Amino acid sequence: MTVRPLIAAASLAALSALNALPAAAAPPLSAKQFIAKAGASDMWERKEAAIMTTSSNSDVAGFAKQMLVDHAKSTEMVKAAAAKDGITPDAPALSAKQKADFGALSASKGAARDSLYITQQKAAHADALALMQGYAKSGRMKNLKATAGEIAPVVQGHIDMLGKITM
Numbered sequence: 001m002t003v004r005p006l007i008a009a010a011s012l013a014a015l016s017a018l019n020a021l022p023a024a025a026a027p028p029l030s031a032k033q034f035i036a037k038a039g040a041s042d043m044w045e046r047k048e049a050a051i052m053t054t055s056s057n058s059d060v061a062g063f064a065k066q067m068l069v070d071h072a073k074s075t076e077m078v079k080a081a082a083a084k085d086g087i088t089p090d091a092p093a094l095s096a097k098q099k100a101d102f103g104a105l106s107a108s109k110g111a112a113r114d115s116l117y118i119t120q121q122k123a124a125h126a127d128a129l130a131l132m133q134g135y136a137k138s139g140r141m142k143n144l145k146a147t148a149g150e151i152a153p154v155v156q157g158h159i160d161m162l163g164k165i166t167m
Contacts, residue, residue: 028138031087034131034148035133038078039092041128045071047094052117059165060114063121063158070158074151081147115167122162129155 029037045067052064082089094102101120108116129152136149 015107022129027139029131029135031082031085031101031139031141031144032090034135034139034144035078035082035087035089037131038128038148038151039075039089040098041124041131042075042078043092043093044098045124048105048117048120051106052113055114055117057114057165058109060117063161063165064117067121067158068091068159070154074154077147077151078144081141082144084143085141087141087144090153111167112121116163118167122159125159125162129159160163 030152049064049067049071053061053068055061055064079089101124105113105116105120132148132152132155134148136152139145139148
């Protein structure tokens with residue numbers, strides 16, 4: 001056996017062992033971080049939905065209208081929970097990615113816009129579900145934790161709705 005196959009075999013074994021390790025868990029979010037992420041997510045959802053309610057695809061327009069309602073409600077739920085936990089939330093701010101995604105959606109038209117919206121929504125709702133489930137599991141503030149647990153099934157419902165939209 002030559003040296004090169006031995007090195008390759010050793011590298012493969014090392015990679016396999018590394019992949020077998022559990023992923024390092026991200027540290028739990030602080031209440032302020034959770035509120036900021038949830039607020040930005042809701043604000044972005046409403047901004048995108050506002051321009052999609054006029055889509056010629058009735059499924060897309062209907063989904064967008066539902067997002068306006070549900071994300072306004074979740075914003076109020078998080079604000080109320082924060083108040084009960086004695087936290088005054090800062091005003092939400094969109095991330096660079098959210099700003100870029102909104103810009104791309106705003107610049108697109110027709111069926112391409114619908115398709116982009118659904119693609120963006122699937123990714124954003126997967127992130128939102130992870131945020132809500134994560135805080136519901138590991139959050140330290142009682143009311144925010146309970147609220148995240150209440151919102152998570154609604155977000156899952158949005159994911160289910162997205163899976164049924166036909167383009």
